[in-house]
Amino acid sequence: MAKCEIKCAPNGPLIVRGDLELKDAAGNPFGLGGRSQVALCRCGASENKPFCDGAHKRVGFDSTVTCSDLPPIS
Numbered sequence: 575m576a577k578c579e580i581k582c583a584p585n586g587p588l589i590v591r592g593d594l595e596l597k598d599a600a601g602n603p604f605g606l607g608g609r610s611q612v613a614l615c616r617c618g619a620s621e622n623k624p625f626c627d628g629a630h631k632r633v634g635f636d637s638t639v640t641c642s643d644l645p646p647i648s
């Protein structure tokens with residue numbers, strides 16, 4: 575499986591970079607137009623979900639995250 579990188583933009587989207595295949599709930603792939611990077615909405619306000627359309631700025635989305643560890647799988 576190819577490695578991808580996901581970066582949490584301050585007060586904004588998840589920037590996903592790599593060999594991408596993004597699918598809807600039915601398993602249908604989104605056409606990404608050859609992109610190797612997309613911005614996925616995490617504020618919930620985009621009119622073009624799952625992609626970010628910049629609405630996070632309009633709604634004043636406030637979320638800056640820093641790294642933490644998940645608990646081990648039990």
Ligand code: FES
Nearest residue numbers: 615617626629630
């Ligand atoms: S994160 Fe950009 S529109 Fe939601």
